[in-house]
Amino acid sequence: MKKRVVLHFPTGLVDKPIVYRLVKDFDLEFNILKAEVNPKEEGVLVLEIKGDDQNYKKGLAYLKSSGVKTQSLSEDVAMDKNKCVDCTVCIPLCPTQALEQNPKTLEVNFIQEKCIACGICIKACPYAAMSISL
Amino acid sequence: MKTIQEINQKIKEGKAQILTKDELLSLIDKKGRKKAYKEVDAVTTATFGPMCSSGIYFNTGHTKPRIKIGAGRATLDGVPCYTGFAAVDLLLGATSLPENDPRNNIYPGSFGFGGGHVIEKLVRGEDLLLEARAYGTDCYPRRELKTYINIKDLNEAVLFNIRNCYQNYNVAVNTSNKPIYTYMGILKPDLGNANFCSAGYLSPLLCDPRYKTVGIGTRIFLAGASGFVSWWGTQHNPSAERTDKDIPKKPAGTLAVIGDLKKMDSRFLVGTSMTGYGVTLSLGIGLPIPIIDEEVFDSVSVTDNDIFSQVVDYAKDYPQGQSRSLGQVSYAQLRSGKIRINKREVPTGSLSSLRKAKEIALILKDRITKGKFFLTEKVEDLPGLDSGYTFRPLKERSPK
Numbered sequence: 001m002k003k004r005v006v007l008h009f010p011t012g013l014v015d016k017p018i019v020y021r022l023v024k025d026f027d028l029e030f031n032i033l034k035a036e037v038n039p040k041e042e043g044v045l046v047l048e049i050k051g052d053d054q055n056y057k058k059g060l061a062y063l064k065s066s067g068v069k070t071q072s073l074s075e076d077v078a079m080d081k082n083k084c085v086d087c088t089v090c091i092p093l094c095p096t097q098a099l100e101q102n103p104k105t106l107e108v109n110f111i112q113e114k115c116i117a118c119g120i121c122i123k124a125c126p127y128a129a130m131s132i133s134l
Numbered sequence: 135m136k137t138i139q140e141i142n143q144k145i146k147e148g149k150a151q152i153l154t155k156d157e158l159l160s161l162i163d164k165k166g167r168k169k170a171y172k173e174v175d176a177v178t179t180a181t182f183g184p185m186c187s188s189g190i191y192f193n194t195g196h197t198k199p200r201i202k203i204g205a206g207r208a209t210l211d212g213v214p215c216y217t218g219f220a221a222v223d224l225l226l227g228a229t230s231l232p233e234n235d236p237r238n239n240i241y242p243g244s245f246g247f248g249g250g251h252v253i254e255k256l257v258r259g260e261d262l263l264l265e266a267r268a269y270g271t272d273c274y275p276r277r278e279l280k281t282y283i284n285i286k287d288l289n290e291a292v293l294f295n296i297r298n299c300y301q302n303y304n305v306a307v308n309t310s311n312k313p314i315y316t317y318m319g320i321l322k323p324d325l326g327n328a329n330f331c332s333a334g335y336l337s338p339l340l341c342d343p344r345y346k347t348v349g350i351g352t353r354i355f356l357a358g359a360s361g362f363v364s365w366w367g368t369q370h371n372p373s374a375e376r377t378d379k380d381i382p383k384k385p386a387g388t389l390a391v392i393g394d395l396k397k398m399d400s401r402f403l404v405g406t407s408m409t410g411y412g413v414t415l416s417l418g419i420g421l422p423i424p425i426i427d428e429e430v431f432d433s434v435s436v437t438d439n440d441i442f443s444q445v446v447d448y449a450k451d452y453p454q455g456q457s458r459s460l461g462q463v464s465y466a467q468l469r470s471g472k473i474r475i476n477k478r479e480v481p482t483g484s485l486s487s488l489r490k491a492k493e494i495a496l497i498l499k500d501r502i503t504k505g506k507f508f509l510t511e512k513v514e515d516l517p518g519l520d521s522g523y524t525f526r527p528l529k530e531r532s533p534k
């Protein structure tokens with residue numbers, strides 16, 4: 001199983017060695033897709049986690065018990081269909097083809113499973129149709 | 135040959151054949167050019183995209199005691215209005231920004247709220263905070279005003295665009311090694327993407343390339359309401375280079391348009407933020423083209439294969455006022471999702487929405503067919519292809 005999650009570290013937890021225990025105690029592999037510490041010293045880490053289903057659940061439970069908020073990626077980036085005008089200007093900017101136009105209806109669709117939360121479309125959309133809740 | 139009067143008579147009788155541009159193309163496909171020409175009375179064309187030279191003027195009504203905001207200061211939801219008119223007539227342009235917006239000091243600026251967004255809020259019927267200061271006169275003694283206003287209470291609220299509906303536009307790319315933030319969107323380094331901004335075959339002025347039916351006084355669909363062409367637009371450039379079918383190969387004609395903001399619809403009038411550039415307003419415009427003769431019919435039948443645009447470097451050439459073309463591409467190529475520049479494959483994105491443009495063409499067709507919208511004879515020609523009218527750069531002269 002392979003899943004992408006967003007971890008929110010509240011102030012004070014950022015410098016604690018928490019994530020490495022995913023490897024050590026739960027036998028999970030991970031890739032860091034994005035890491036950020038904001039001025040308030042809250043951290044955001046986007047991970048792609050690989051491993052056994054059970055271990056994944058336990059690992060996530062451990063993170064939660066340590067005070068880390070977890071959220072799966074697809075919940076983080078969203079397209080507001082009421083705001084999107086289907087212009088297509090975001091499409092060539094997306095690194096993972098998570099935005100595509102339906103050639104028949106000309107509607108632009110957001111495919112959450114492909115999104116890596118890079119944030120480019122949020123800057124690029126002139127109509128504030130794309131948002132991220134990091 | 136058919137006159138506009140004859141077409142309007144048919145509309146009145148419910149007998150007119152009004153087609154959208156897409157329907158016209160399928161009809162030609164099905165029945166051939168000759169038959170299609172005989173059948174169709176008018177064709178609807180449309181576009182939807184950012185149009186920076188959009189603005190509104192409005193009259194708030196007088197206060198008691200009176201205030202002369204003219205030559206004073208006024209903001210709507212914090213966005214500065216222009217006050218150089220009479221006591222309570224105000225202007226607000228789409229690109230206006232709150233004084234305290236950081237602009238590009240935090241680069242690239244996000245430009246989340248400005249004139250375009252205020253205009254959209256007005257159209258949505260939301261209350262907006264008007265804050266004004268005046269210097270006070272004997273007949274207008276009041277010096278300060280802070281009140282909510284709503285579009286329904288304004289005496290007049292009018293959209294007035296001094297340039298839009300561009301007849302063709304550049305394709306923007308970036309040849310530098312860092313991303314740039316332009317009015318044509320975010321451009322990735324090293325030809326990472328190419329952005330264009332025209333409805334192509336559906337774009338009003340590309341369907342009437344010689345301005346044969348469109349002119350001053352033409353009734354149009356303007357952001358949901360009926361509006362009018364009031365003049366040619368600023369930077370109107372009929373002399374731009376054209377194909378043998380008189381279709382411009384680069385930005386050419388433009389329109390100035392006017393209409394009642396109170397009747398507009400926020401589906402077709404949307405506040406727009408260009409990261410690193412500023413705020414603007416996206417508008418939907420529809421133009422019906424009466425098929426008065428075969429020449430007009432042939433012009434209106436143009437497809438994306440026959441419309442070309444120039445690829446322009448927005449990193450080096452455009453900022454310096456150089457109009458060098460890196461290559462010519464057709465709208466059919468642009469719509470395919472990728473073009474070739476310098477032997478490289480470059481993915482394309484569009485700033486204008488073809489989906490919305492098609493929606494507008496359909497609504498306009500519907501209104502005409504139902505006898506709610508009639509076609510107009512232009513009152514005056516726009517400066518045409520042989521007028522010698524051009525778009526010139528500023529000649530700077532330093533003060534002595």
Ligand code: SF4
Pocket residue numbers: 079083084085086087088089090091108124125126127128129130
């Ligand atoms: S840039 Fe925004 S409005 Fe345009 S297609 Fe993408 S999400 Fe929709």
Ligand code: SF4
Pocket residue numbers: 077093094095096097098099114115116117118119120121122130
């Ligand atoms: S956040 Fe990045 S990956 Fe996700 S849709 Fe937007 S551009 Fe694509």
